[in-house]
Each structure stands twice: as C-alpha cells, then as structure tokens.
Amino acid sequence: MQRLLWVLWPSFIVAGVAEALFFTLINPQELYLFGEPVNFSTIATYSVGFLGFWSICAASSLFTCFLQRTPGEINGGGCGHPPASPAGNKTA
Amino acid sequence: MTTEPSGTPGAKAESDSSVEVSLFEVHKKIQVRAVSGIFATWRWILVWFTQLLFYGLPWLTWNGRQSVLFDLAQRKFYIFGMVFWPQDVFFLAVLLIISAFALFLFTAVGGRLWCGYACPQTVYTEIFLWIEQKIEGDRNARMKLDAAPMSPRKAMLRGSRYAVWIAVAVWTGFTFVGYFTPIKVLWNELMVFSFGPWETFWIIFYSAFTYVFAGHLREQVCKYMCPYARFQGVMFDPDTLVITYDEERGEPRGPRKKSLDYKAQGKGDCVDCEICVQVCPTGIDIRKGLQYECIGCAACIDACDQVMDKMGYPKGLIRYSTENAIAKHWGWKDILGHVVRPRVIIYTAILSAVTLAWLWGLATKPVLRVDVIRDRATLAREVEGGLIENLYRLQVMNVSETAQRYSLSVVGLDKIEIAGEHTVEVPAAANKEILVQVRVPPESGKTGANVIHFDVKSLNDESVAVHEKATFLMPR
C-alpha cells in the first residue's frame, strides 16, 4: 500500500502537468489514431489522455522505486526510505 | 472548548484501533480536540468564504452563460467577462507565476498562512472533522468509540459519519466537474441519471479523492505528499512569523494549584496540560520548537490562550512571533519594523511588476484574431479570365462579448482581390473558419511565393482590425 502511493502520487501530479501542456498545444480534434482522426468526444480524449499520461508516469515511478532498493531491502522488501522520525526534520 | 487543565496526558487511549493502516509510515491516528478562539474563527471565515465561492460560482450566470467555466469540450475558458482561448495560455502561465510569488511573499512574511487557513487540504479536513465531531462527539468520546468493540451503536455512528462524508465528497466532485462541463446541464443529467461515462468517472474520482484526503489522509498529506510543505522552509528567515512557544516563559513546566505562587516554586507558565498537543492536527508538540510538520494553523495558540485565561496568566505563551523576536525579546513594534527586508522587497517588487504586466496584457488583449492557413489540397490554379487563384482557410476568432461582422480584404499585389463574400459574421466568443479565394492577374507577381496581407476589420468597431501575413503562389 505504502509503495503504491509513492508510485501513484508523484505520477499523478506530473501527469496533470503533462496533460495541461499537451492539450493546450494540441487540439484533440487534430489527433490521429492509427491514421484515423480521433472521433471520441473531447472529454473522452482528455480523460484517456490523462489516464495514459498517469500510467506512463506511474511506470517510471515504479521503475525508480524498483531500482532504488538497496540489496538489503531486496532481501527484506520495501521501497525508498519513508522518514523514520518526523520530529527530526526542522524548518528554518 | 477546552476543559479544566489537568495533568492527563493526551495520548492515553492507545488501543489497537488508534493505529491506522499506514500509508507512509506507521502512523498513530490523531484525534483532534476541537478548539475555538480568534484564529479558529478566522479559519472558519475562510472555510466559508472559499467554499461559498467554490460551490456557488458555477451556478452564477454572467452574460447568459456560466460565470466561470473551463469548457474543455469547446477549448475555451470563461471567467466572467473574459474568454480565454488556447492561444491565451500565456496568461495562465503568468498567473501561475504570480500565484507562486504571492505564496513566496506570504510565506516569507507570515509563515505558513496558506496552510493554516486557505489550503483545500486544511479546509476540507476542517469540514470533515466538524462532521465527525457532530456525529461521534468530542475527542474523548471519539477515542472511547475507537477503543470500543463493534456494537450496533458504534456501527450506527460510524455508518452515519461515513454517509455524511460521502455526501459532502460527492457534492464536491459534482461541483468540480461542473467547472469543466456546464453545471446546469450536469444537474439536468443528474435528475434523470444520464451522465456520460466520463463525467461519471470524474465525479466519482474527485469524490473519492476528497473523501480519502480529507477523511483519512489528513495531516499525512501535509507531511508526506505536499510539495509546498517540503520547500516552504527555504523561504523562512529569522524574521518570519511562526507559531512559537515561549520557552523562557513556560519552563520549567508542570501542574500546579492555582492558589499557590508558582513562581516561588520555580515553575514557569506552562501547566503541562497537553491541550496544545491534543488540538494539533498534525499531532506535534509545539513546545519542542518549530517543526517541519507544523502547518501554522494556530490551533495551539487558541487552546493555550484559553488555558492562560483560566489560570489568570497573560495570554501568548504560544503565539505568533519570530525567531529574532523571541531571542531578543521584541514586541510587536519591532517585529513589524523588521517586515521590510531585502527578501521581502525583492518578492514584492517581482510580484508587483509581473502583476502589472499581466493586467496590462489582459486589458489590451486583442478582441479579434485571425489565422491564415493555405489550403493544402490546391496550390494555385488558373480560373476564368486567365486569373490565378489561391485558396486560404481563414480562422476568424471573435474574442469579444458581442457578435461581430467583419470585412475581408487583401493587399500586396496589383489588382489582387477576393472572389465571393467580402464579409463574415461571427457570433460572440466564437470562431468561424471560412474558405477564401484570392485572385490575381498573372502579370502582377513574380513566379513563386509573393507576400500578401489579409485585412480583417470589424464593421461594428473601427479600431478592431487585423493585418495578417500570407503567401500567394504564382505558378510558372
């Protein structure tokens, strides 16, 4: 569960940015899919686009997570190092 | 809503159910004690303000259309009198820059004001907490309920709490989607249960998002997920207002009888009631010093002030202050005197410059745009009378609020002219694509590309005109 959020959350944010950039520059009605003009409704195109971006970004996060594990963790399991003691990090 | 200060430590009811399945780390469920006071009131004012705005705006009509609508299907954003097209993305980008600098400025001066009072995460958590408290009772009652085994009563309370949460979440999801597809259409669809599949998907998605974030993740969002929380520290300096516990005044802490002279016993003002810890939405103890988790909500100030009142001590053992002020025993006058400092001046200067430029850009935003695209199918052809004809597609975008008639003309070559219609009518805030045939006698131009210009002028308003470049191809 923990690992799932580490993967899904950053990719969600980046996918949002990617979606906004992509679709301000490109009109969904001008897209082609396998040589055919896309003929879903605009909302469907945006939605599919977002979910697509999200899965790609999530795949990247997942891969990071996967490679980030130290040999010890590969033996034991777990991704990254969630802050062990939050009281330790001070501001300013 | 604080009770008599006593020595009861807050985190006593540590049964199994107080440890929630953790998303980020082993996480003890925080049961927040409700608090009232000046800062809590301010937070509620902001909750009301932002939420009336959020839930209400899409229902407001302006010029016969939804006042604020990010119409994705039409690729147009309406904000009251203004219409933004994809070509206006620049304004959006600059608006983001402005927001960022405003945030920097506020943070440098007032610390995490945004987090404590205006962030949706705070606002929705506040709403959800309020519901929780109305249904399940105050902090003690809730902790007892957490610890109690499942019973019909517990099931009933939990069930109704989740039901009300879901209702608020769904309404939020509905409103959110209502910013992107006209909300009244959506409402009519709701009445007959005929949402499109994607609308249903996004309403459920955003509802679930609200429900999970405000109901269950709460302070974990601030601690582990929020990017702002991660970097706000770099905007702090020793003159930034933060929530501080006056250690000098408070320590050594300890319970005491109100009647005794605690100073004679060598005690400080802190009665160690732990109420400041119980009200803290992030579950920290501000007396340990400023911590990254502190969202600056000032709940601990309100709580502590009430305790100080009860004890008959001056308020402000926990208060808004600055690092320098605490160290050097400054009063408000000195703190305010240190607001103006290089960092603040720089942020203010950038912020005002960008904002002015942005406003100026908005005020002078063109009300007519024309895109000229050569027709790709035919390059040039000879038509009757030996004239050479080129075809163009003109995208005429009427960015104004009223329907307009435009005249079309073309210049740049001798005897150049448009065959057919010379005017075009475009409704308010709409665009129209027209096919234009331009004809020229062959001797007027050189072989190959010739520069010409289209002139599109509004017939309703002299000052609205566009002079758009194009090329005319002359065959050999």
Ligand code: SF4
């Ligand atoms: S830390 Fe982030 S999520 Fe939490 S209140 Fe601040 S801005 Fe909002």
Ligand code: SF4
């Ligand atoms: S320490 Fe005080 S100001 Fe900071 S989050 Fe907790 S209650 Fe709010």
